[in-house]
Every structure is written in C-alpha cells, then in structure tokens.
Ligand SMILES: Cc1cc2nc3c(=O)[nH]c(=O)nc-3n(C[C@H](O)[C@H](O)[C@H](O)COP(=O)(O)OP(=O)(O)OC[C@H]3O[C@@H](n4cnc5c(N)ncnc54)[C@H](O)[C@@H]3O)c2cc1C
C-alpha cells in the first residue's frame with residue numbers, strides 16, 4: 380500500500396559541505412533510477428532517488444537547497460522519517476558498453492546505476508560534472524566498482540575544465556557506446572541528447588511531485604506522461620516527442636517555468 | 639490529472655467521453671504542502687488544496703486543446719458569485735463546452751464546501767453564472783452535508799443544467815508511530831472504493847428531488863459500479879481514483895464492462911437503466 384512506512388535513519392554521511400547520504404532499513408526491492416517519497420514529519424514530503432542499494436538497507440543522497448533538504452541534512456541517527464516507494468521505472472541496461480553522464484546533484488543517483496551495471500559485467504565509462512572541486516562527490520565509490528571515471532569542472536579546479544557535455548562529445552567521437560545514461564540539469568541532458576544522435580539514450584527527469592503514484596497530474600510532461608509513473612527515466616524515442624524536455628518545467632501551481 | 643492540455647488529450651484517448659478539468663481559480667495557487675495524497679486500505683485520502691495555475695495561464699492549455707474537438711467541462715471555484723461569474727465567462731471564452739461549479743471541495747478555506755452548504759448562496763451563484771454564460775452549467779455538491787437534497791434543489795432553482803455528486807468525503811488519517819495526522823493539512827477528502835455506497839445514496843436522494851440530470855461520481859472502479867450509479871439515477875458518470883486502481887485503461891475497461899452487462903441482461907440503450915432503482 381502506498382502509505383509511508385515510518386522508519387529510523389540508521390546512518391548519515393556527509394559527502395561534501397552541502398551533500399549528505401542517509402541510510403535506512405527498507406527491504407523493498409529497488410532498482411537504480413527509481414525514487415522514494417521521503418516524509419519529514421511536520422516539514423514536507425519530497426521525491427528522492429535511490430543512491431545506495433543493498434537487500435535490506437537503502438540510501439538517498441541529496442543537496443541542501445531548501446526547508447525539506449535542510450531538515451533532512453540535520454536529521455540525527457534514530458530520528459524517524461516516513462518512506463514510500465520505490466516509484467518509477469528505473470534505468471534499463473541494454474548493452475555491453477555504457478557511458479554514464481552525471482551532472483551536479485544528478486551524480487547522486489548515477490552512482491547506484493554504475494554499481495548495478497558493473498555488477499552485470501557491463502563496461503562503464505562515467506563522466507562526473509560539477510561546478511567546482513568542492514561540489515564533487517562519489518568519485519571514490521564509482522572508481523571502486525571498476526568504472527573508467529572522468530571528471531569535469533566548470534572552473535577547472537579538478538579534472539577537465541569545461542562542461543560534461545564537451546567531454547562526452549569527445550568520448551563519443553572516439554568510442555562506440557551501446558547506450559548513454561544521464562541525470563543532471565535538464566539543459567545538460569538536452570545538449571547531450573543532441574550530441575548522441577542515434578545512440579540509444581536514457582535520461583532521468585525531475586518534475587515537481589505531489590502524489591508520486593500517478594493520480595494528481597502535477598508531474599506530467601509531453602502528452603500526459605507522468606514522470607512519477609511512466610518515468611522518471613525516459614528513452615530517446617520518447618524524449619523526442621516531449622516538447623517540454625529542456626524547455627520548461629512546472630511549479631507547484633502548475634505554472635510553466637522556462638529552464 | 640487534467641491540469642494541462644497533454645494530460646487531457648491522453649485521458650480522452652484512453653476512452654473518456656469528456657474531460658473535467660482540475661478546478662481552476664482566479665489566481666495561481668500552489669496548494670497545500672506535501673504529504674497531499676496517501677493511499678489507505680479502501681480508498682485514497684487527499685488534501686491537494688486546489689492547486690492550479692490560475693485561469694489566465696490555464697486558458698493557454700484549453701486553447702491548445704480546442705483544435706482536438708475534445709469535449710471539455712471546465713471546473714471552477716470562487717469565493718463568491720462575482721469570482722464564479724468571472725471564471726465562468728473566461729472558461730467559456732477559452733472554448734469549454736460546459737462548466738462545473740465546485741461547491742464541494744472539503745478542505746479549502748473560504749471555497750468549496752464552505753459555499754456549497756448554504757442553500758441561498760448556491761442558488762445565487764448558479765443563477766448568476768447561468769445569466770452570464772450560454773453553455774451548460776453543472777453544480778458539484780458534497781456528501782458532507784445533512785441537507786444534500788436541499789442543496790441540489792437550490793442549484794436547480796438557480797437554473798443549473800445538472801448536478802454532479804459527489805466530491806470527496808471529509809476524512810483524516812493518523813499515523814500511530816508518529817502520533818500525528820499524515821496529511822500536512824491534517825484533514826482531507828476520501829475517494830475511491832470506500833465512498834461508493836455514500837455516493838450511490840446521494841445520487842439516489844438527489845434524483846428523487848430534482849428534475850435535472852445527475853452526474854454520478856465517487857468510487858467508480860468497474861462497469862458494475864457505474865451501473866449502480868446509473869440505476870440510482872445518474873445519466874453520466876465521472877472517474878477519478880480508478881486511474882490509480884486500474885491505470886488509464888480504467889475508462890475503456892469500465893465502458894466495456896457496462897456494455898457486456900447490458901448485452902447479458904438484454905439492454906440496448908443505457909437510458910433505459912437510468913433511475914430504475916426508484917420504482
Ligand atoms: C524523481 C526525483 C528524484 C530526485 N532525486 C534527488 C536526489 O537524489 N538528490 C537530490 O538532492 N534531489 C533530488 N530531487 C530533487 C529534490 O526533490 C528537491 O531538491 C527537494 O524537493 C527540495 O526540497 P526543499 O524543501 O529542500 O527545497 P525548496 O526550497 O522547497 O525547493 C527547491 C527546489 O526543489 C524543488 N522541489 C521542491 N519540492 C519538490 C517536490 N515535491 N518535487 C520535486 N521538486 C521539488 C523546487 O521546485 C525547487 O526548484 C529529486 C526530484 C525528483 C522529482
């Protein structure tokens with residue numbers, strides 16, 4: 380039943396000054412790319428992708444941006460939160476050689492995808508893009524699973540100076556990938572989609588969510604596709620027909636906000 | 639769903655005969671904070687708080703739809719007759735085929751049920767909207783009332799073209815672990831399977847008391863549920879929560895199930911069944 384299960388946070392780990400991972404006991408089978416609705420009692424309930432997956436323990440990794448994420452950031456071990464999900468479809472690893480591109484906070488969910496893919500003996504190349512070195516996280520976790528890792532920062536404080544998409548374009552021109560998976564700022568994903576041309580593509584979209592179970596209509600894109608239900612991961616064929624992709628999202632009132 | 643053109647088109651293509659829009663007000667509203675929707679054992683509890691982009695921006699969605707010839711029932715909510723009239727005129731000018739006056743939302747302060755429980759106000763708002771517009775006007779009423787038949791009669795006196803019943807049933811869920819209501823607004827409206835018998839009773843009472851068509855809504859998940867409402871007196875039905883229980887196929891499946899039942903029981907025309915439970 381889609382009712383929040385109240386559980387205790389069992390471990391919190393700071394990834395950098397603004398990013399934190401929380402672990403909680405949650406045995407539901409979960410696939411990378413899926414998300415939970417996380418209820419912080421008295422504050423809000425917000426969507427969060429899974430970033431850590433074992434049989435009994437799941438984790439989320441988030442950036443402190445407003446009230447709800449600040450409250451989560453300050454959560455102490457043993458504090459109670461409500462969790463429902465997992466929701467959405469998740470990534471499909473079709474292919475033997477996959478390029479992963481994570482930008483900004485999108486890195487959070489990318490890491491569990493890379494971990495799941497490499498366990499299936501898929502050759503993974505990963506680009507992590509951030510504004511600067513101090514906003515990066517999860518480099519070690521990704522290296523540990525045997526993926527080839529490239530870093531880009533806008534200011535050049537670590538790795539290649541420039542955008543993740545610039546490096547992606549170079550790698551794509553030299554290598555043959557069966558699939559490109561991405562999560563990050565939508566402008567970045569749109570650019571990457573254009574670069575990919577005919578290479579199979581999957582992107583994880585973010586939209587304002589309320590119900591998370593497909594009935595309130597808050598999160599729709601294109602011709603009534605619900606990001607919480609038919610997404611959040613959409614393939615290239617579908618994205619081609621979503622006119623909103625990379626153009627606008629909607630706020631809590633349903634007003635359009637251009638990217 | 640039904641807050642944007644794409645969603646309305648998709649639902650129509652799934653087999654709905656017409657689309658009722660989300661309730662739209664004059665100004666944009668974000669609605670209540672989350673949690674706004676949870677599933678309970680036998681239904682769905684929500685306190686969305688009437689989120690909507692405001693009639694101005696919503697107009698763009700409707701205009702986009704107009705080319706597709708989808709019958710649209712524009713749902714509106716206002717705090718008084720002046721607001722209802724302004725919204726009604728705008729909905730009509732954007733191309734809505736009919737109007738639904740939301741006088742029944744159980745959890746929005748100053749709107750909905752707070753207006754829809756006053757017989758004189760219901761009559762006045764309905765008649766003002768009727769005077770100002772040319773398209774059919776339906777009044778959606780609440781089950782959270784002792785005088786539901788009187789409210790329906792007031793709408794009829796105001797020249798309403800039909801009554802829609804029911805909106806959600808006022809309800810609450812408290813979490814035992816946290817010892818607090820789950821919804822941020824604490825109180826919400828209950829929909830889905832659990833409220834069907836309540837809706838059927840309301841439609842039955844309204845049908846007995848008015849001479850205008852009744853549109854039945856509340857917990858309709860199968861063709862059999864729809865037929866029950868029709869026998870109670872509904873000439874048409876609406877579907878909300880069944881989208882959750884049966885996904886978007888709900889529309890087509892419910893239509894098919896009605897047809898199969900009619901064929902098995904030797905009925906050709908559904909109008910033969912409207913209100914048969916009253917004899
Ligand atoms: C499917 C999905 C997965 C996500 N996964 C992650 C993740 O793994 N890590 C992470 O850091 N962030 C993730 N987000 C974004 C995260 O939900 C928002 O950052 C969070 O809701 C902000 O809440 P706030 O109160 O702290 O900030 P606010 O000040 O309320 O808002 C800041 C921003 O967050 C957005 N936001 C607020 N509430 C919601 C909501 N209910 N639904 C969607 N967006 C909202 C606002 O539009 C605004 O742009 C995800 C979003 C979605 C839709």
Ligand SMILES: Cc1cc2nc3c(=O)[nH]c(=O)nc-3n(C[C@H](O)[C@H](O)[C@H](O)COP(=O)(O)O)c2cc1C
Pocket residue numbers: 594595659660661675682684686688713740743778804805806828829830831833855856857858876877878879880
């Ligand atoms: C998430 C959600 C949003 C709703 N929004 C509105 C609304 O904007 N206006 C309205 O008149 N009724 C609204 N309703 C009530 C439904 O239209 C319907 O009257 C009620 O849910 C009972 O029908 P059902 O059991 O088929 O859902 C909403 C119901 C739900 C569950």
Ligand code: FES
Pocket residue numbers: 587588589590591592593594595596597598599605606607608
């Ligand atoms: S969040 Fe309600 S439909 Fe997706």
